[in-house]
Amino acid sequence: MRAFAHLLERLVLTPSRTRKIELMVHYFRAVPDPDRGLGLAALTGDLDLVAVKPALIRQLVAEVTDAELFGLSYDYVGDLAETVALIWPAPGGSDAPLRLSQVVAALDGASRSEAPAVLRRLLDGLGPSQRFAALKLATGGLRVGVSARLARQALADFGGVEVNAVEEVWHAQASPYASLFAWLEGRGDKPVSRVAAPFRPVMLAHPLDERDRAAIGPRDYLAEWKWDGIRVQAVAEGGARRLYSRSGEDITAAWPDLIAAMEFEGAIDGELLVRRAAHGGDAGTFADLQQRLNRKSVSTRLQQQFPAFVRAYDLLVDDGEDVRALALTSRRERLALLVGRLDPLRFDLSPLVPFADAGELERLRRSPPHPVIEGLMLKRRDAPYLPGRPKGPWFKWKKDPHVVDAVLMYAQRGHGKRSSYYSDYTFGVWHEGELVPVGKAYFGFTDEELRALDRFVREHTTDRFGPVRAVRAEPGFGLVLEVAFEGLNRSGRHRSGIAMRFPRIARIRWDKPPAEADRLATLEALLPGSPGAPTP
Amino acid sequence: MRPDELLRPRPEGLYCPPGDFFIDPVRPVARALVTHGHSDHARAGHGAVLATAHTLAIMALRHGPDFCASRQAARFGESIDLGGVRVTFHPAGHVLGSAQIAVERNGLRIVASGDYKCRPDPTAEAFAPVACDVFITEATFGLPVFRHPDPAAEIGALIRSAEEFPDRTHLVGVYALGKAQRVARLLRDNGWNRPVHIHGALKEICSYYQASGIDLGDLRPATIEGGGRGDFAGAIVLGPPSSFASPWVRRFADPLIAFASGWMQIRARMRQRGVELPLVISDHCDWDELTRTLRDTGASQIWVTHGREEAVVRWCELNGISARPLHLVGYEDEAE
Numbered sequence: 001m002r003a004f005a006h007l008l009e010r011l012v013l014t015p016s017r018t019r020k021i022e023l024m025v026h027y028f029r030a031v032p033d034p035d036r037g038l039g040l041a042a043l044t045g046d047l048d049l050v051a052v053k054p055a056l057i058r059q060l061v062a063e064v065t066d067a068e069l070f071g072l073s074y075d076y077v078g079d080l081a082e083t084v085a086l087i088w089p090a091p092g093g094s095d096a097p098l099r100l101s102q103v104v105a106a107l108d109g110a111s112r113s114e115a116p117a118v119l120r121r122l123l124d125g126l127g128p129s130q131r132f133a134a135l136k137l138a139t140g141g142l143r144v145g146v147s148a149r150l151a152r153q154a155l156a157d158f159g160g161v162e163v164n165a166v167e168e169v170w171h172a173q174a175s176p177y178a179s180l181f182a183w184l185e186g187r188g189d190k191p192v193s194r195v196a197a198p199f200r201p202v203m204l205a206h207p208l209d210e211r212d213r214a215a216i217g218p219r220d221y222l223a224e225w226k227w228d229g230i231r232v233q234a235v236a237e238g239g240a241r242r243l244y245s246r247s248g249e250d251i252t253a254a255w256p257d258l259i260a261a262m263e264f265e266g267a268i269d270g271e272l273l274v275r276r277a278a279h280g281g282d283a284g285t286f287a288d289l290q291q292r293l294n295r296k297s298v299s300t301r302l303q304q305q306f307p308a309f310v311r312a313y314d315l316l317v318d319d320g321e322d323v324r325a326l327a328l329t330s331r332r333e334r335l336a337l338l339v340g341r342l343d344p345l346r347f348d349l350s351p352l353v354p355f356a357d358a359g360e361l362e363r364l365r366r367s368p369p370h371p372v373i374e375g376l377m378l379k380r381r382d383a384p385y386l387p388g389r390p391k392g393p394w395f396k397w398k399k400d401p402h403v404v405d406a407v408l409m410y411a412q413r414g415h416g417k418r419s420s421y422y423s424d425y426t427f428g429v430w431h432e433g434e435l436v437p438v439g440k441a442y443f444g445f446t447d448e449e450l451r452a453l454d455r456f457v458r459e460h461t462t463d464r465f466g467p468v469r470a471v472r473a474e475p476g477f478g479l480v481l482e483v484a485f486e487g488l489n490r491s492g493r494h495r496s497g498i499a500m501r502f503p504r505i506a507r508i509r510w511d512k513p514p515a516e517a518d519r520l521a522t523l524e525a526l527l528p529g530s531p532g533a534p535t536p
Numbered sequence: 537m538r539p540d541e542l543l544r545p546r547p548e549g550l551y552c553p554p555g556d557f558f559i560d561p562v563r564p565v566a567r568a569l570v571t572h573g574h575s576d577h578a579r580a581g582h583g584a585v586l587a588t589a590h591t592l593a594i595m596a597l598r599h600g601p602d603f604c605a606s607r608q609a610a611r612f613g614e615s616i617d618l619g620g621v622r623v624t625f626h627p628a629g630h631v632l633g634s635a636q637i638a639v640e641r642n643g644l645r646i647v648a649s650g651d652y653k654c655r656p657d658p659t660a661e662a663f664a665p666v667a668c669d670v671f672i673t674e675a676t677f678g679l680p681v682f683r684h685p686d687p688a689a690e691i692g693a694l695i696r697s698a699e700e701f702p703d704r705t706h707l708v709g710v711y712a713l714g715k716a717q718r719v720a721r722l723l724r725d726n727g728w729n730r731p732v733h734i735h736g737a738l739k740e741i742c743s744y745y746q747a748s749g750i751d752l753g754d755l756r757p758a759t760i761e762g763g764g765r766g767d768f769a770g771a772i773v774l775g776p777p778s779s780f781a782s783p784w785v786r787r788f789a790d791p792l793i794a795f796a797s798g799w800m801q802i803r804a805r806m807r808q809r810g811v812e813l814p815l816v817i818s819d820h821c822d823w824d825e826l827t828r829t830l831r832d833t834g835a836s837q838i839w840v841t842h843g844r845e846e847a848v849v850r851w852c853e854l855n856g857i858s859a860r861p862l863h864l865v866g867y868e869d870e871a872e
Contacts, residue, residue, distance in 0.1 A: 012803070013812045026700065065680065066854055072847045073681045078804055086681035086801065128683070421808075 003031050004039045004100045005133035011144040024154035035100040037176025044148040049107050052138040085132035090124045159184025164387045167201040196240030199248040201387035205394035216358045221378045223353040228286050228374040229273040236262045254295050258308040261346035269314035274306035283372045287489040313350040324385035375399050401484040407514045408479040411457040413467040422457040431520035436496040444504030475515035482507040488526050537642045539670045545862050555621035559648050571650025572634035576867050590633025628652040629663030631714030646670040654825040659717045671835035675843030676820045684822040690815045691722040702770040705788035709777035709795035712738050714819050717745045719796050720752040733758035735775030842867035
């Protein structure tokens with residue numbers, strides 16, 4: 001547990017990707033089975049413990065600390081697990097240090113009624129940094145900045161193999177990955193993927209920058225719209241059907257309506273979208289899709305309201321034949337045939353966008369024909385399907401973001417890294433002589449700008465509500481923020497009636513008087529379905 | 537006599553009306569008693585200054601020899617009469633020469649702690665609690681989340697990291713007075729026998745400590761002499777934290793930023809500072825030491841100054857001790 005707690009702390013504080021990998025490799029070398037495998041599963045989010053609710057942790061800590069002292073501490077530290085780890089009144093670090101496997105076994109074996117006693121015993125027996133790690137395991141949110149792919153890269157480096165080799169066998173493996181480590185250490189054979197309908201590592205695109213544009217022409221490249229959904233791989237092989245996210249997480253369970261329509265034999269790459277039943281089945285926005293994301297299961301009502309479909313753009317396996325080495329044009333021909341036999345409400349083909357030159361693409365990109373398009377994809381006709389992010393065969397070219405000048409209205413203290421800064425900003429635009437809040441942003445500025453914003457908030461506070469401060473915002477005095485965002489949706493949850501997608505601070509307009517900020521009508525014109533919005 | 541007739545907060549600092557002096561005043565005054573040499577407590581421009589010999593020497597190093605009109609050195613345990621008020625300096629264990637100041641009149645004794653630390657530290661005179669009626673405590677780490685680990689274990693983590701990543705320069709952020717010398721000494725006491733490199737801003741105070749008989753081993757300037765970046769691979773370099781944001785850092789091979797401070801217990805602070813290796817090493821007492829000290833002094837009243845006043849006052853309330861915050865301004869708890 002000591003090594004795992006140390007690894008978590010170092011990973012969180014190490015910005016460099018290379019150094020993170022190095023730390024993980026050192027961990028895999030130093031720690032024996034099964035602990036290292038459990039540590040790996042914890043990092044990749046595959047350690048399936050029954051999550052302990054924060055309420056239980058609060059209850060335990062309330063038994064051993066004064067509520068007011070705890071409150072002051074939590075307010076200062078900004079993270080529940082960290083506060084509890086530090087404030088827990090046992091010295092910890094007993095003579096027989098616990099192993100990660102013992103902690104996991106204790107958490108895993110505990111029934112709901114035993115959980116408080118088990119957790120209390122763990123907190124008593126561990127030192128502060130291990131308590132923190134145990135609490136993060138128990139609540140199921142490590143947040144150490146390690147993606148599953150980065151962890152697999154570390155495994156690859158540890159074993160001296162290609163990362164794709166690790167990704168291929170990954171799904172046949174389960175925590176604590178003993179046979180995977182045996183293979184990587186040269187003590188065993190490469191594990192065989194015994195999973196039916198396995199995941200294949202996906203091919204990713206580079207953003208198109210100025211230098212690349214010259215190479216783009218219709219002779220070498222195909223263009224298609226970039227749909228604003230989530231990238232998925234739909235695999236139906238030997239009677240098994242699975243749906244994977246782009247990093248290979250199995251998300252089958254949440255999409256039964258789509259799975260039922262996977263009447264094919266092969267592996268399709270495409271964009272998962274939902275239809276809006278109430279709007280004649282048109283493709284829904286990302287906000288609609290979000291209704292169905294991050295759920296372990298899904299209600300019949302949601303399935304009817306937002307039926308899922310895949311807009312297919314590539315084929316990896318065709319009736320048992322691995323077609324990844326073929327050129328894109330050949331794969332698309334096969335894909336078109338395959339999709340043609342499927343329910344068109346569940347699978348359709350992402351259409352090609354004909355173009356003459358890069359200039360025409362630029363125009364198309366600026367005014368796409370459908371609100372659920374976020375730009376263009378450009379793919380080399382002759383390129384095979386290569387896992388990872390090879391430079392050259394695939395580019396993405398996104399729409400420019402929208403921008404609006406809004407006025408800072410409220411600021412909230414951040415959590416985690418920014419717990420001593422007012423770093424979350426609610427901003428508004430003018431409507432009938434008053435400011436109405438239209439969104440909240442907490443990034444897009446430098447550390448130096450954060451300090452300046454924090455100072456502005458502290459010096460111009462007009463009211464306080466817990467961690468939130470209202471700041472002076474009048475036509476003649478206040479702070480204008482140029483906010484960039486990807487799109488707008490109607491929302492009943494906000495007073496202004498709109499919700500911004502992916503808002504961030506583009507610039508701080510220290511120079512601009514708030515009276516000159518934008519009006520709500522400007523934003524309303526951008527709503528889907530309004531006259532000013534892009535129409536299909 | 538009521539306690540606030542003997543000592544009371546004023547905008548300049550804690551003031552003693554019968555003795556007509558201030559303790560750690562933040563603005564120039566006619567007569568100042570100074571607990572220790574950190575610049576927020578020891579300012580230049582006073583008329584007369586009474587402090588320990590080490591504190592006076594450190595003030596002269598930092599502000600120049602003419603930092604005040606007249607000065608008097610106080611010896612630990614020796615009582616001095618100032619206008620009918622008996623004043624005694626006692627060791628505070630914070631940095632070399634740091635003192636708690638006991639102020640007594642008509643059987644009432646108030647002790648102003650300045651900043652203090654209870655742990656053994658070969659670079660500062662050992663703290664001892666002083667029995668008193670009113671104890672004025674600092675509250676820099678006055679929250680129950682602050683429980684400092686064994687500094688030897690923290691230094692051990694630094695030495696292990698230097699061995700694990702021999703291609704990187706380990707840059708340790710330390711404040712010039714106290715922390716730099718303590719970290720150098722901890723490195724020696726925990727088996728680091730190679731030279732320790734120091735930023736130019738640390739040189740004067742380190743030399744003063746060494747001249748005062750505190751052995752810090754082989755300290756060398758962190759300057760390049762005809763070599764390259766490779767010179768400092770695997771080395772441990774101490775510097776003021778502000779220097780890490782300056783071009784000075786560019787001379788080192790892939791620097792790994794460490795920071796020795798009590799704040800390094802809080803992850804948000806580690807990340808704000810861009811620290812890769814936090815070292816929880818503090819000049820101040822932690823929560824357990826602070827609350828134990830409040831009991832040990834036997835004081836019936838606690839006044840709480842700079843830091844987390846609310847939590848310390850709450851602890852006193854839970855333990856049946858009368859307490860109030862003093863709201864003194866001008867002391868920075870960042871420089872730790």
